Amino acid sequence: xxxxxxxxxxxxxxxxxxxxxxxxxxxxxxxxxxxxxxxxxxxxxxxxxxxxxxxxxxxxxxxxxxxxxxxxxxxxxxxxxxxxxxxxxxxxxxxxxxxxxxxxxxxxxxxxxxxxxxxxxxxxxxxxxxxxxxxxxxxxxxxxxxxxxxxxxxxxxxxxxxxxxxxxxxxxxxxxxxxxxxxxxxxxxxxxxxxxxxxxxxxxxxxxxxxxxxxxxxxxxxxxxxxxxxxxxxxxxxxxxxxxxxxxxxxxxxxxxxxxxxxxxxxxxxxxxxxxxxxxxxxxxxxxxxxxxxxxxxxxxxxxxxxxxxxxxxxxxxxxxxxxxxxxxxxxxxxxxxxxxxxxxxxxxxxxxxxxxxxxxxxxxxxxxxxxxxxxxxxxxxxxxxxxxxxxxxxxxxxxxxxxxxxxxxxxxxxxxxxxxxxxxxxxxxxxxxxxxxxxxxxxxxxxxxxxxxxxxxxxxxxxxxxxxxxxxxxxxxxxxxxxxxxxxxxxxxxxxxxxxxxxxxxxxxxxxxxxxxxxxxxxxxxxxxxxxxxxxxxxxxxxxxxxxxxxxxxxxxxxxxxxx
Numbered sequence: 001x002x003x004x005x006x007x008x009x010x011x012x013x014x015x016x017x018x019x020x021x022x023x024x025x026x027x028x029x030x031x032x033x034x035x036x037x038x039x040x041x042x043x044x045x046x047x048x049x050x051x052x053x054x055x056x057x058x059x060x061x062x063x064x065x066x067x068x069x070x071x072x073x074x075x076x077x078x079x080x081x082x083x084x085x086x087x088x089x090x091x092x093x094x095x096x097x098x099x100x101x102x103x104x105x106x107x108x109x110x111x112x113x114x115x116x117x118x119x120x121x122x123x124x125x126x127x128x129x130x131x132x133x134x135x136x137x138x139x140x141x142x143x144x145x146x147x148x149x150x151x152x153x154x155x156x157x158x159x160x161x162x163x164x165x166x167x168x169x170x171x172x173x174x175x176x177x178x179x180x181x182x183x184x185x186x187x188x189x190x191x192x193x194x195x196x197x198x199x200x201x202x203x204x205x206x207x208x209x210x211x212x213x214x215x216x217x218x219x220x221x222x223x224x225x226x227x228x229x230x231x232x233x234x235x236x237x238x239x240x241x242x243x244x245x246x247x248x249x250x251x252x253x254x255x256x257x258x259x260x261x262x263x264x265x266x267x268x269x270x271x272x273x274x275x276x277x278x279x280x281x282x283x284x285x286x287x288x289x290x291x292x293x294x295x296x297x298x299x300x301x302x303x304x305x306x307x308x309x310x311x312x313x314x315x316x317x318x319x320x321x322x323x324x325x326x327x328x329x330x331x332x333x334x335x336x337x338x339x340x341x342x343x344x345x346x347x348x349x350x351x352x353x354x355x356x357x358x359x360x361x362x363x364x365x366x367x368x369x370x371x372x373x374x375x376x377x378x379x380x381x382x383x384x385x386x387x388x389x390x391x392x393x394x395x396x397x398x399x400x401x402x403x404x405x406x407x408x409x410x411x412x413x414x415x416x417x418x419x420x421x422x423x424x425x426x427x428x429x430x431x432x433x434x435x436x437x438x439x440x441x442x443x444x445x446x447x448x449x450x451x452x453x454x455x456x457x458x459x460x461x462x463x464x465x466x467x468x469x470x471x472x473x474x475x476x477x478x479x480x481x482x483x484x485x486x487x488x489x490x491x492x493x494x495x496x497x498x499x500x501x502x503x504x505x506x507x508x509x510x511x512x513x514x515x516x517x518x519x520x521x522x523x524x525x526x527x528x529x530x531x532x533x534x535x536x537x538x539x540x541x542x543x544x545x546x547x548x549x550x551x552x553x554x555x556x557x558x559x560x561x562x563x564x565x
Contacts, residue, residue: 003235003242003426006224015223016212020205027201029432031115039116042440043108045447049101052454053094059461060090066465077152082165084152085172089145090457096141097450100134104443107131111439122198128439129187132252133180135414135446139259139407140175146266146404148172179255186251190244197237204230245425252418256411263408270404273397277390284386406449414442 007022009015064071073091076083110127113119148168207230211218218226417438421428428434 003239004231006220006227006231009220009223014212014216015218015220016208016215016227019223019227020208020212023201023204023208026429027198028118028121029429029435031432032436035436036112036116038440039108039112042443042447043105045451046101046104046108049097049447049451049454050105052451052458053098053101056454056458056461057091057094057098059458059465060094062465063461079152079165084148084165085169086148087141087145089142092141093138094454094457096134096138097454100131100138100446101450103131103134104447107443122195123191125194126188126191129191129248131443133183133187135442136179136183136252136255136259137176139411140179140255140262142403143259143262143266143407144172144175146400147262149266175258179251179258182251183248183255186244186248190241190248193237193241193244197234197241200237201234204234242425246422249418249422249425253415253422256415256418260408260411260415263404263411266404270397270400273393273400277393277397280386280390280393284383284390287386288383410442410445410449413445417441 004023004026007018009018061071071091072088073095074085074087077086107127107130110120110124114121114124204227207227211223211226215222215226421438428438
């Protein structure tokens with residue numbers, strides 16, 4: 001659909017019939033076979049998204065009630081240099097998915113009326129423009145959450161305040177104003193321009209139908225003189241509408257560039273997670289080796305480890321405790337039950353830089369981490385907790401990688417479509433296949449991705465709520481032996497939206513430095529340890545009394561006359 005021109009009229013043909021046929025084909029292209037079926041599938045996907053997002057919000061409310069906490073959408077997170085505005089991405093994801101799917105239902109209904117039934121054609125572009133608003137809003141909220149988590153973790157760990165809270169909060173809120181307000185204004189304005197152009201075009205339609213019946217023998221020159229007084233103003237209105245479409249989609253393209261840039265900035269969070277996982281995996285591997293060497297046990301199922309050194313540990317033992325000191329496991333004088341404690345003797349052997357490189361390459365596999373997490377021996381209590389936390393971090397890493405890849409791919413596709421419509425809208429509207437790609441490709445990608453994500457989140461939430469011995473637990477795949485692991489489930493949003501984010505308690509091996517806030521501190525300590533390893537040979541033995549504690553639970557319209565005969 002571009003600026004309309006008069007066709008070539010063969011000799012002896014009714015010129016008005018040919019003009020009418022060409023204009024009708026330009027304004028009402030015939031859809032390809034199977035469009036009604038595809039539209040019905042999209043309708044079902046949108047309906048499913050509405051239902052499952054509502055159910056997931058209900059389960060989230062039950063989960064908060066079980067934890068005796070209030071559900072929230074935004075809150076201020078305190079940091080030494082101020083308060084950061086953080087969103088509850090779990091809840092916001094479900095709410096924005098509900099809104100987007102509801103808008104899609106209206107859009108698909110309007111497409112059915114416009115394309116299949118030829119009704120409400122003057123209101124078509126209100127819906128075609130409206131669907132992009134919740135999508136942009138959803139992408140902005142989700143993308144900024146990852147970027148903000150990366151900034152917060154880096155600032156707290158390195159003690160460098162790269163972005164102050166005022167700037168971060170201003171940028172977050174400005175995204176809603178700077179992007180959404182112009183988009184909404186242009187959407188409404190372009191929809192109104194199409195509404196006026198279409199209604200004016202009905203006058204041209206009536207003129208052509210009347211002249212087709214009264215003057216069928218007019219020449220091409222006579223037909224052009226009769227039609228031009230209405231066709232020229234109609235073309236001007238269509239040209240103004242197309243200019244607004246170009247501006248509107250140029251703004252969409254700008255919004256997608258910003259969202260892609262924000263997600264690329266959020267890659268810092270992924271690198272931070274990987275550094276934390278690598279550091280803690282090496283430390284856990286070392287602890288398992290030391291503990292196994294002391295007890296004369298095999299180290300790892302994967303063949304990683306050192307030989308038993310019972311003689312060395314015996315000869316190099318630390319001096320015995322003072323005779324006056326009470327035994328670590330003796331009952332308390334007041335008669336209160338003493339906490340269960342375990343004596344862990346760790347042997348630190350001399351290592352070289354080459355040994356550190358070998359350990360860095362010999363990472364524990366997921367199966368080895370699961371074996372360590374299921375180790376019920378008293379000596380493996382600390383390693384068991386660290387293994388569970390590493391498994392949760394690995395899941396967070398995978399979720400974050402999938403999320404970043406999905407939103408970048410979808411934003412890139414939307415960017416390409418927006419540029420296409422901004423540069424050459426007439427080429428898009430010249431073919432129905434191109435129109436369907438421009439109007440429905442992003443909804444297909446969004447609905448499939450959102451429905452799959454909400455289904456996954458709902459299953460995880462149910463697994464977290466139900467009893468491991470119930471029938472529903474067997475349906476969703478929860479077993480009694482998994483109950484402990486399910487309490488430590490992780491997700492991307494656990495980094496940015498959980499209640500523990502405010503106090504900085506992400507799963508980590510040391511309670512004093514938990515969460516994303518302690519990641520770079522740990523990496524800095526790793527560098528210090530590497531420096532010590534290169535200085536020379538040292539052998540020492542340390543005896544620790546470790547209290548075994550239960551792991552904390554981590555929440556992670558009327559028909560109008562149209563261009564048809």
